[in-house]
Amino acid sequence: MNYKELNKNIKNNEISPVYLFTGPEQYIGHMMEKTLADIEISRGLETLNLTIYSDKNLDVSELLATCETLPLMSKKRMVIVRKEAQFDKITDKKDLERLTAYLEKPCPSTLLIIYWEQPDKRKKVYKAITKYGSVVVFEKLDAGELQAWITRRIQNAGKKIARSALDVFIQRSMYLANEKKNMEMVDNELNSLIDYIGDREEVTKEDVLLILPQSIEDGIFKMIDYAMTGDKGRALLMLSQFYQEGESPFGVFSLLLRQIRMLLMVKIHTGRGMPPKTVAGEMKLAPFVVNKILKNGRNYPLESLWDLMVLGADLDARMKLGEIDQNFALELFLMKIK
Template identity: 25%
Template sequence: MIAIEEIGRMSPDNIGLVTVLAGEDLGQYAQMKERLFEAVAFDKDDLTYSYFDLSEEDYATAEMDLESLPFLSDYKIVIFDNFQDLTTDKKSYLDEAALKRFEAYLANPVDTTRLIVLAPGKLDGKRRLVKLLKRDAKVLEANALKEADLRTYFQKQAHQAGLIFESGVFEELFIKSNFDFSDIQKNLAFLKAYKKDGHITSKDISEAIPKSLQDNIFDLTQMVLRGKIDAARDLVRDLRLQGEDDVKLIAIILGQFRMFLQVKILASHGKNESQIVADLSDYLGRKVNPYQVKFALRDSRTLSIAYLKTAIKTLIETDYAIKTGTYEKEYLFDIALLKIAHTKLA
């Protein structure tokens, strides 16, 4: 069972002495935080509950409430929000003395207090406090889900929302949402509002879900690669009207072509998809989304390594020319697209 589903089984009566909610997937974290508040029936006007934002309030004040007896009830729920000191975030709101006192509380928690600690970000496993919490508390982490867990969770969500997807369309939803938890959640809501009968087709995905900048840049790249220059110019004009800057557009396109080149080179050395993900993650120093690799392999199939190198060089030179003020950036950007298209067609 994934963490967000565990929260669904929690209530004011079964919550433990200490519960921690943390995680790097901030979209999922926000959903889990909202559901946790619902699960424990949080009410800011109810004296059974106390809420402290540690980024704004002094720990000494929160500590007094943590250790005091409940008022007209068997127990009370105390919430410490933005406890960044537990994460790898460089922000720190508690001094060493306060952290020592909190550690002492964890060693002997008050049995009439139910403490909820909210820490957006990655828990710092090297900290003694985090080790103690992982040993003695209920720790829920909003981290990127495995594909199978992501699909299973949202299949349940779609069923509860009364949505029925035609064959292959559920996959389109995931692709459209970049396999991002919060984007899938948001797009399911779009579909539910858009299609009252709940029957979702491929056309509904394209019509109901707004295009992201990444979607538009992907379309732009495909237009250029296919030599559809007029269509590419129209899309660029629309993006400029929406306030997008040419330098930002170049950076995103450059990122796409670099990914194409990286997977092509690794694939040419006999690497399979999972090996490419591992190698790129190691090279870039961050976990690469496996779906990025899957789609980059698919979309770069007809592109040669030599062509990709030329396209990347063109984009880098254009970026430099824009930033040094050689010519108007709109002109330079349009010329770059023409060069990339012409090289592909040559």
């Protein structure tokens, strides 16, 4: 199930004794565990009935003993095994057998939540959870879910935001375009935005532009533009500015390759007659991101993009093998763009 289905089950009081939280959006999982704690643990008694394991080398005996302990003056006891506890690293056969036995018959007065970002579905422990508990997959939000999330957060703060300002926030956040961006980062940006406007009710586009300055991804597009139009000097100047802002050569190179790959894929899809909205769905991007890529890449020949991907793959391998200096490789790559 996803977080929406979990929310629905919670509202219907259909709560499992064991949950496995997987997927990249662990931040949303933390929010859901708080919702469960508010329901299952008596207010003011959290310290007595909530145990969190976050240290490496999880002690399975201690974990199971805690799970078997009755709650104190509360409906349930909650036990949470965080990602940092490395549940997936448990290899001792006896420990695995004891865990599996508990999962097959969990204590009814305990709510156990286990974080396992990429579970091995072949393992007996995983199969026991799927059979006797519930698996919740916290994937990255899509464009519609992200819009709803941001709107709801702003409304909960007693503010409102126009659609144009919302679109700018989503664009500048880079959540839909950057797979490494998560909802914790987006929420931190939202908090900064809400704090900035103070007593004002409406969030404006100008507020968003101030709080979320132009991202390095936008700068990468400009750098490619300069290189494509033959202005290598300005492209190299932008590269120097990225270094001054703390970006590493390998980090800039990775972003550069990613932008070129996205340009290539969008041009291939649209070249086959696929409308931008369909391309957005195919690539799991927001429509405005695809439109922006099309606008930025309208002057980039498809053949040149293919050549750059081949060159980039070669330089990437040589950098990782230590056969070429990262700074030199990146400068060489820019000089080859035409």
